[in-house]
Amino acid sequence: MAVETGRSVAQAAGGDARGHGRRTGRTPEKAPGPLRRALATHWYAWAMVAPVVIVIAVIIGYPLLRGVWLSLTNADEANVARTIGVNEIEATYEFVGLENYTAILTDSVFWDRLGWTVLWTVGCVSVTFLLGLMLAVMLNRKLRGRTLYRIAIILPWGIPAFVSVFAWKMLFNEKNGILNAVLSGGGIDGVPWLGDPTWAKISVIVVNVWLGVPFMLVALLGALQAIPSELLEAAEVDGANAWQRFRNVTLPGIRSVSSTVVLLSTIWTFNMFPVIYLLTRGGPGDSTEILVTYAYRLSFLNSPRDFATSAAWGVLILLLLMAFAVVYRRSLRKQGEVW
Amino acid sequence: MTTMNSTGATTATTTPDPTTTASVPAAPARPRRVRGRGERGPLASFGLHAGLLLAAVAAVFPPLWLLVTSFKPKSDAFTTSLVENFTFENYDHVLNDTYFLTWFGNSVLVVAVTTLLGVFISATTGYAVSRFRFPGMRPLMWTLLITQMFPMAILIVPLYNLMAQLGLLNQPVGLIITYLTIAVPFCAWMMKGFFDTIPVSIDESGRVDGLNPFGTFWRLILPLAKPGLAVTGFYSFVTAWAEVAYASAFMTGEENLTLAGGLQTFVNQYTGDWGSMTAAAVIIAVPAAIVFGFAQRHLVAGLTSGAVKS
Helix, strand or coil: CCHHHHHHHHHHHHHHHHHHCCHHHCCCCCCCCEEEEEEEHHHHHHHHHHHHHHHHHHHHHHHHHHHHHHHEEECCCCCCCCCEECCCCCCCCEEEEHHHHHHHHHHHHHHHHHHHHHHHHHHHHHHHHHHHHHHCCCCCCCCCCCHHHHHHHHHHHHHHHHHHHHHHHHHHHCCHHHHHHHHCCCCCCCCCCCCHHHHHHHHHHHHHHEEEEHHHHHHHHHHHHHHCHHHHHHHHHHHCCCCHHHHHHHHHHHHHHHHHHHHHHHHHHHHHHHHHHHHHHCCCCCCCCCCCHHHHHHHHHCCCCCHHHHHHHHHHHHHHHHHHHHHHHHHHHCCCCCC | CCCCCCCCHHHHHHCHHHHHHHHHCCCCCCCCCCCCCCCCCHHHHHHHHHHHHHHHHHHHHHHHHHHHHHCHHHCCCCCCCCCCCCCCCCHHHHHHHCHHHHHHHHHHHHHHHHHHHHHHHHHHHHHHHHHCCCCHHHHHHHHHHHHHCCHHHHHHHHHHHHHHHCCCCCHHHHHHHHHHHHHHHHHHHHHHHHHHCCCCHHHHHHHHHCCCCHHHHHHHHHHHHHHHHHHHHHHHHHHHCCHHHHHHHHCHHHHHHHHHHHHHHHHHCCCCCCHHHHHHHHHHHHHHHHHHHHHHHHHHHHHHHCCCCC
16 A cells, blocks of 8 residues: 555656646646647557557457447347358348337346346355355465365366366266265155256356365465564454454454455456356246346347347446446545546 | 464363463453464364355365366266276367367467557556656546446447457457457556556666656666566456356357357257366366466456456
8 A cells, every 4th residue: 555655656757847747637728739738748648559459449349349239239240241152141220210229128037047146146245255265264374285175275276167167067967976866875756967957056156156266275375474463463462352352353364355346256256157158048937047148048049149139248348337336436445546 | 373273282272361460450351362363262273264165165166176077078077086097088089089179279379469468558558657647648547447347238239240240250260359448448447557566766877867758768767667568468367267248148159269258168958078178178278277366466466446347
């Protein structure tokens, strides 16, 4: 935090000395040609950000606008422009206004999917966070084999998610998977892990938690280790018991890291495509389909492919994510970000 | 202090404690606080180890089982025993009779180019937003923040559309462009975090010595930021390596797939070649896990300092 402040002070000083920076840039009242002056003082900053601005405008901005436009049309597989071999086929879809949106919002599918997405996100994030915190607290103590435990527990992070999901798919296999084999060895009937709507929901959450715990653990362990031990000692001298120390010293000490990782994890989980797509394909039925996988299904798995509705889902998802962005920004600001 | 981590030492140091409590009669209300700081009873120790062991087993078992299964003959893929008929036939099959190596090549090509371009394009921006305050910075930061959260659901349809129009479906170039939509905002954002950790006094000394901002960046800051660039590059590599949605939608036809798409061809609603799947999965996962092992210490710092992509 001190570094952060020092930096901005130094920056302000440097900025003034050289005649650029926020303050001088914002007082163009009598300056001859404010635009020219701004250009003179900021041209190198603009030149430095230019590559990214151009790339983003071309490969994100333009498709995004096109996506919004598509969501206002009736585009589907049969009427979009495409190139087949050497033949170019012209687009024949039409503007239909907000029809797609009214159709989506008045249909129960969207609200069902939204409900499950919220449940999925809250469930995954809360369980992941609690497990991560628990394990971090345990690993933060002196014990034998700590490094070994640590390596083992963060292993899931090091494996590409799509590989791990296939590993789980194998464990979950209803007829032959090892989980059911173990259960039947114990005299319990096999569980339709991916075949029953409720079990499938539990299974995808389990896998996502498994994938997410290592990140939480490492981030929280770092935060725990950054708490000065003097604080805990002082609390102990003052007669605080273990729980009180945890509640009043440790938890406040890791609060800023916690809020960041919870927020990140919320965004990731909300957008988590591979787990659901690869494990259940959204099934059985559409019981495990979250918003992003459903939008994908509309345009790439269903037949005929419905690009317009899928684009409209995309826009609605974007609006939801904007809310996350605002919250995230606020949390960054609390940590001393200055923009 | 040094002996505290063993249970034996715990009990040993507990023994003299009753005398201590006895000698301080003013504190009879806390007779349970007899252990020193950081020590635990054998029961707590057992609980700690049991909990961690359980977590470790749960974390390691799925990949381990993948590894074990890959050495079993196809017919035994679902036996619960450990390897009885050890064999490399799955690996042999995957490497020689499938497109696996082509997929691997496709993945490496697409991901490496994406990463290099992403880091290259966004380095100066990361520096600019870390150091300067200029008009347009706030909108730019917002754009970077929001584009990082973009799920593929928003861009996939229009991008697919454009690629189809331009004839870039099934082309590595198409996938590279697509992945840049993820990599560029992510790299710029993450690198801002790294540049933030480099003291501004270095910039100033450069300016005093007469370097212009580009010179400062190129000669002073960039060499210092090399570890940051490496971590950013590594992370965007891993992200693109594990990307599933775009890869499955844009690349079709067996020889065009990347690894994420290729692995799906072994096990899907029509076939279940679990033996080959496990062998391929191991070949994909082992190098990733090893590289990750070296890099992981640096990852969290970069992520929590303000990057959003998984």
